[in-house]
Amino acid sequence: MTAARPPGEPRRVAYLYLLPAFAVYAAFLLFPIGRAVQFSLYDWDGLSLGRWVGLDNYAAIVADEGLRAAFGHALVLIVFYALGPLVIGLGLAAILNHAKVRGLGFFRTVVFLPQVVAMVVVAVAWRRVYAPDGTLNTLLGALGLDALTRGWLGDYTFALPAVGVVGTWFETGLVTVLLLAGMSRIPGELYEAARLDGAGAVREFFAVTLPSVRGEIAVALTLTVIAALRTFDLVYITTRGGPGDSTSVPSYEVYHRAFGLSQVGSAAAIGVTLTVVIFVISFGINRFADRRVT
């Protein structure tokens, strides 16, 4: 060890210590990603020898109307998975935080509960809710709104929003708990100062609460947007992409093509594209949050 360098400076030998972890990371993450990228350049049925097609699979994603629609559906789901829960979560968290409700822990648990249940179970339960003779239609019937009853998941207009609402229900708890944690850290003096300046509850919310939880909002958005883009189980269980193709999403197409249609190359190309899209969007969200904080 030469004394010339101060301790703690990076030096080459440090990479040696990183090597074991990197090897594991490479074997279980980088290698599969590399293989997926490789597969996406072939026309391969998963069994016989693949045929090199270059970027054809990617070109097909752009050209295929159905696939473009699938990516479009994923964007619609972002509204339900990320934006909806964010608005509801902000409201709920502000109320829970502000009112200093008794038994806050209880309410927090109730709100968070959907997160504990596996998505598959959630999907099966909601399928029953949306069925033609299901809970939702029974409820509408009881309210005298028989004209509105329908097979929700089989309706071309309502199937995608119906799937989205399940996402809203699922993600709201997570977002609320995250925001609640952020809000509980806001010093009381800030609110006192705002109140002295004559701010009402609404003003207070926009001037103090909202800017203080920007970091939590970024985390919540990142998590929920990714959840929206990679939705698979919910669509698989509830609609299988139907009716027609009105609820198909990229993740479902990956599974469907790889295991159902034996188009492994095409499936890999969709997977890679989806990964890139998710990466870009979450990168964007974090960039946005960082800039505003500083």
Next chain:
Amino acid sequence: MNPPTRLALLAAGVLVLTACAPGSSAPPSAPSTSATASAVRTDAAALGNVTLTVWDQEVRGGQAAQMKQLNDAFQAKYPNIKLNRVSRSFDDLNTTLRLALSGNEPPDVVEANNGRSAMGAFVKAGQLRPLDAYADVYGWKQRYPESVLRYSRYSADGKLFGEGNLYGLPQVGEVVGIFYNRAKLAKLGLQPPKTWADFETALATVKAGGEVPLQFGNLDKWPAVHVFGTVQGRHVPPDQIGTLAFGRKGASWNTTENTTAAEQLVGWVDKGYFAKGFNGQGYDPAWQAFGKGQGVFMIAGTWLLADLQKALGDDLGFMLPPGTTADAPPVATGGTGLPFAITAKSPHPDAAAAYINFITSADAMKVLTATGNLPVAETGQQSVAKGPQQDVFTAFGTVTAKNGLVPYLDYATPTFADTLGAALQDLLAKKATPQEFLATLEKDYKSFAESNG
């Protein structure tokens, strides 16, 4: 690492990876099709000590019971052959079989789904062994009617479905027909319909009587395929349906007969014959509702017999879809359970064939009947109690004896299940006209049939 270094490393990695194409690097070794009848050893007891690995999907109720019973009997008879049974659900088997077969030590006997995306793909990749030599010595062609055997036939290159080498033998049969609720029919003063026109009249009467004429749930996309297939069988000649469903050149969806069939189906929607909100109702909830007495008719397959009989008892009836006249030859969508096939790499094909022969023998068919399954062969010889089970046995026996089974339409191309399922949802929801519906099907069928040669 700075970003350029990282990128370079990644690029290098990708380059190394792309050096070889995915899939088996050598062309599959062609299994010896030259095995003649004389080279086949049928005396299983003389094959020495052998372990057979068998992958099946007989996991539920009567299916599991018959498999266990037959396996035990086989082991008792041939103690030198040890069975290593691996049993998985239909979905799990479908998704894992592909990987298992492309490995170096695949199972010896597997249940492979008949369609092009499974059995067809395996044949094309040279992973299944043609069984014709065994069929000759064991007399399988006498045991099974050709209308059943053709569901396991492919040309050696996997391109032609429905003719060519035999690649598997099924145990159970399936036919799509009409379940009806005997008690409700009687209450409405109706008889089981004898002709297709009778059936439509009955539907109208049931509707007028305030009951659900046809129980139906199409949320899972595929159930409508069976209903459409049944209607199509009334209007389109069976050989044309066969050509379309096996994905062969020489037929077309754009015909007046197919249009009539599609129009009739839409007509049923307009007249309110189907259960309300059917596109948003699951398949299972739908037949369960029928079991609870909601709905007078239901177009579905014989695989529902056991469950429906449990719910409705002798109120349940089953019939083949009636023809234009009472004595018209029967035509019904149907086929076989998953056939048992022998993998090309199996080192014990003779033992595997002896096993398949054993579980599809006349004695095995009796075991299948006793455990509540519908045996694919010798159906007429089985004695079952009068009632719904006998209805089903009679129906299947009649339709196979007269070679009246037409294949499932989704066999046509590797993507046809999806295309047809989605197109039918569009048609039934009136998002597509019958002409647009048929054009969608024609596009998928034509492009596959032409590229497949």
